Amino acid sequence: MQVLVIPDHRAPVVTQMLWFKVGAVDDPPGISGLAHFFEHMMFRGTKQTPGDLFSQTIAKNGGEDNAFTTHDYTAFYEQIAVDRLKLAMSLEADRMANLDLSESNVATERDVVLEERRMRVENNPQALMGEQMEAALHMSHPYGRPVLGWAEEVRRIDKMSAQDFYRHHYAPNNATLIVAGDVTPEQIRVMAQAEFGKVAARPLQPRSEFSEPPRLTETRMSLTRPDIQVPLFQRIYRVPSYAQASQGQAESFETLAQIMGGDQTAALYRVLVEEKKLATDAGASYDGYARDAGEFSVYAVPKPGVSLETLEKAVDQVMQGFAQGPAKAADLARAKTQLIASVTYRRDSQFAMASAYGQALMIGLTVDDVNEWPSRIRAVDAAEVRGAAGRLLRRNAVSAYLLPGAAK
Numbered sequence: 001m002q003v004l005v006i007p008d009h010r011a012p013v014v015t016q017m018l019w020f021k022v023g024a025v026d027d028p029p030g031i032s033g034l035a036h037f038f039e040h041m042m043f044r045g046t047k048q049t050p051g052d053l054f055s056q057t058i059a060k061n062g063g064e065d066n067a068f069t070t071h072d073y074t075a076f077y078e079q080i081a082v083d084r085l086k087l088a089m090s091l092e093a094d095r096m097a098n099l100d101l102s103e104s105n106v107a108t109e110r111d112v113v114l115e116e117r118r119m120r121v122e123n124n125p126q127a128l129m130g131e132q133m134e135a136a137l138h139m140s141h142p143y144g145r146p147v148l149g150w151a152e153e154v155r156r157i158d159k160m161s162a163q164d165f166y167r168h169h170y171a172p173n174n175a176t177l178i179v180a181g182d183v184t185p186e187q188i189r190v191m192a193q194a195e196f197g198k199v200a201a202r203p204l205q206p207r208s209e210f211s212e213p214p215r216l217t218e219t220r221m222s223l224t225r226p227d228i229q230v231p232l233f234q235r236i237y238r239v240p241s242y243a244q245a246s247q248g249q250a251e252s253f254e255t256l257a258q259i260m261g262g263d264q265t266a267a268l269y270r271v272l273v274e275e276k277k278l279a280t281d282a283g284a285s286y287d288g289y290a291r292d293a294g295e296f297s298v299y300a301v302p303k304p305g306v307s308l309e310t311l312e313k314a315v316d317q318v319m320q321g322f323a324q325g326p327a328k329a330a331d332l333a334r335a336k337t338q339l340i341a342s343v344t345y346r347r348d349s350q351f352a353m354a355s356a357y358g359q360a361l362m363i364g365l366t367v368d369d370v371n372e373w374p375s376r377i378r379a380v381d382a383a384e385v386r387g388a389a390g391r392l393l394r395r396n397a398v399s400a401y402l403l404p405g406a407a408k
Helices: 034-041 053-060 082-098 103-122 125-137 159-169 185-196 249-261 267-275 308-324 329-346 350-362 367-371 373-378 382-390
Strands: 002-007 013-020 064-069 074-081 175-181 219-225 232-239 279-287 294-302 397-404
Touching: 002 185, 002 350, 013 082, 013 350, 034 064, 034 074, 034 103, 034 159, 053 064, 053 082, 074 082, 074 350, 082 175, 082 185, 103 125, 103 159, 125 219, 125 232, 125 397, 175 185, 175 350, 232 308, 249 267, 249 279, 249 294, 249 308, 249 329, 249 373, 249 382, 267 279, 267 294, 267 308, 279 308, 294 308, 308 382, 308 397, 329 350, 329 373, 329 382, 350 367, 367 373
Parallel strands: 002 175, 219 397
Antiparallel strands: 013 074, 013 175, 064 074, 232 294, 232 397, 279 294
């Protein structure tokens, strides 16, 4: 088990995060959603802490706990008083080794996951369209499968598939422990050895390597439903992630996204909302923390009476401006200041700090990569931002319209 300690002695509290190198990309063929299912199952208890006793114990000791799953990893965390950390660590070690995967528990949690999918995706037009866009963007890569899983495949999860997945992914030799708070590295070394040292290593399922064929043309789609209240234009591009990018490339996309659409001072909002008055909102973002491809996205919400076709053309004009000429010095300086400031603010939160290091380690980056990120952002220049904009090719994109009206 890899262990990272982030000392923070301002208050006698800690955040413990246990990261597993297992996510939706590791779901077996035909059973998408299994990694996310285990995010839920890990709270179903063991013989020592049956049912909901895990979370109840954390709560009774004044703490909070939760978890999240991505395509590349799953993380569980507790925020608790430092004198209760050994208890939290003991509970994590217990469920790593002794999870109750009875048929009744599996069936109950499978129904919970299906209901979560109905609420978060099937009853949410924007989430539903986003799921379809991801499937189209990643044609042969498991990033195209939703983390929550396709409903018909989630229904296939049974005791046997759950036991097999658990045996091959949930073990100390597939985990990274990060503790931020009022502790020292030596304290955590002793505590982790005492608790997780009891858990035997397991043979791991090798992680598959995936490749994606080159895209030859843009994909377009639209979703029309009566429950859509506000139209939306959205486009996502497949671009290099931090794990894939050449030196400075990911930071250039990060900076471009901030200049173009990071907030209401950014170009898309300023031009589309304030100057041309075509939109009520607009923005851009870069998601580069992935083992394989990253994503760059833009969106805009039209003002009443403005067509999505007109709005899309206006978005393209703004984007072409960045590809054809250098960003303004003031805009570039402001974007870099904002990005670097976000790191400063992150230091005020144990959870944010532990998350930053955790997501980096899970995709193959290092502690030094996290620490040196502000310096790499400072080094981004106008030519690199222009180069990033020039790499946003329509053939590497999926564009979509969300429209109110009768379903088609």
